[in-house]
Amino acid sequence: MNALLLAECQSKFWSALNKTDSEILEFVCGDKGFDASSRLDVYRTTARSVHVSVLSSIYPVCHKILGDDYFKLIAKKYFIAYPSTNPDLNDYGEYFARYIAELIDQRYELSEFLYLSDLVKLEWSIHQAYYCQNNLPFDMHKFQYQCEQYQGEVKIGLAHGIELLKSQYPISLIWQQHQQDVGLNEIEAIKQDELICVYRENFQATYELVDEHVYKLMSAVQRNLTLLEVAELFDDSEELNSALAYCMNKQWLRI
Amino acid sequence: MSARNSNIVKTQQALQGVGVGLRAPHVNQILSTRPHLDWFELLADNHMVEGGWARQQAIEISNLYPVTMHCVGMSIGSVDPINYEYLDKVKSLARDVKPKLISDHLCWTSLHSHYSHDLLPLPYTEEVLKHLANRISIIQDYLDVQIAVENISAYLTYKHSCIDEVDFINQLAETADCLILFDINNVYVNQKNSKQNADDYIDQINLNRIAEIHLAGFEDKGHYYLDAHNNPVSEPVWDLFRRLMLRNNSIPTLIEWDHEIPEFQKLFDEAKKALSIKACVESKVREGESCERIAAC
16 A cells, blocks of 8 residues: 555545545554444544534533534534634634524524524623633723823723623523523513623623613724714713713723 | 754653642632642643633642643644644743643644544654654744653554554654653553554553653443543553553653543542552562562552
8 A cells, every 4th residue: 555645644534524535444444343434433423522512511501492402413513514723622613603593594493593593692702701811900090091192082992701792582581591491482572672791700701781871882892993983972971971980890891 | 854952941850649630620629628639730721711710720720739731732743834823822821830741642633724622643654753753843942841742542543554653652752852641541442442562562662751641541332442531540551550660650640530520539539549559569669579469559
């Protein structure tokens, strides 16, 4: 047998790992009790189960809602469609909400789960907040100094781990109920969108429902607007000041 | 190929005795009860983010015990470019916990910038030996420290492999001037899976390069053993450990348990068993006992 160069060997192995391609088998030792194909299957199974298990740990509520079999089916398909691009497994699963949204459009059995994509976004945000960098307390002196120096041109940022979500479904309620193992039978759209801020406090990821002013302020900060531009979004400066004070107090902002 | 860089920090054999792999469910208990253990091994990838509770745990443990960092993401054997972003994270964690040793595996885990998150086997050829030695040298230079590479458990071997695994890893350690993290359970698992002779492996591994020993449990799948780390260390693996201890009983040893993680006490008991075997071998060797009697330790 000709020597197989490493690059070719890895390329063939990788194809076999993720698809049904089996060119690599020609180069794999096997015996009667444990043939080459079964040996390769050990790796296929492990790779799938590692990814499915990670998705399950990041999206436990989605897993519970869809049931074990259906969740694993979807997770396996996601694994093929979205291979991991980071050695850090905690970063895997970022596009699961998008994938679920596509499935909801395509599959009739998911038609009653219109809220699921937003719920998955909430779960991802909570996961991200848990693994984000630490935040320093908001530096009021630096903020005041910059306001004096640059006035309205000052920009502030969202603290690490902050994620803003908006949903026409009561996703926070669904998430909460599932933490207590209480499922909800029928989920309907609500009259007023839920506005949610996910953040981390004392090493725990959590969320809070916020009012429209806080949401508007934080969305503007997220869009990298200057304080002057942010102020223009508010009719009433009291509303802006109140929202700003609230966010600073919650350590949701950084300068 | 220049495998040796005189500037890298040689890992000191500062570790002693027996350690346990740190697992999240045990951290609070360890921090509050401070069990008498020689050191802990951090699964580095679980603590890479510069912040959060996982990083804080690693720092707090490292303030109380010597620690080592065991990585899974260097993808040392891959033909992909080296992932320096990952190595920067390794460096950052090392700054925070000051590990006695940094290790990864003799395998590849990625291709075309996609990650399998599994330890994939390499063929043992001259080409691969050169490839690995070169990459290990680059990694050691970048991290500015000598690293250890671990022999992996494998479920397949390649027809074009032309070097025995033990010779391969011995040669690699010399060429790359790296250390070996010697996993005895993996040697035993591979004996079943690929008919590699475990006794010969134990007798031939270069002791001068072994920085640490791993002991773990496997799962018997019938026609093969799965390196599942979900069981106590098996008796045949303890026997291999005794056999190695006869050659050198001072190599620091670690108990690993990754799935179906039991109460901490269970790992602690396994660590005590490893320690008692080490002590028993030492005393019998000192008394000039025969190998048969030492094997009864």
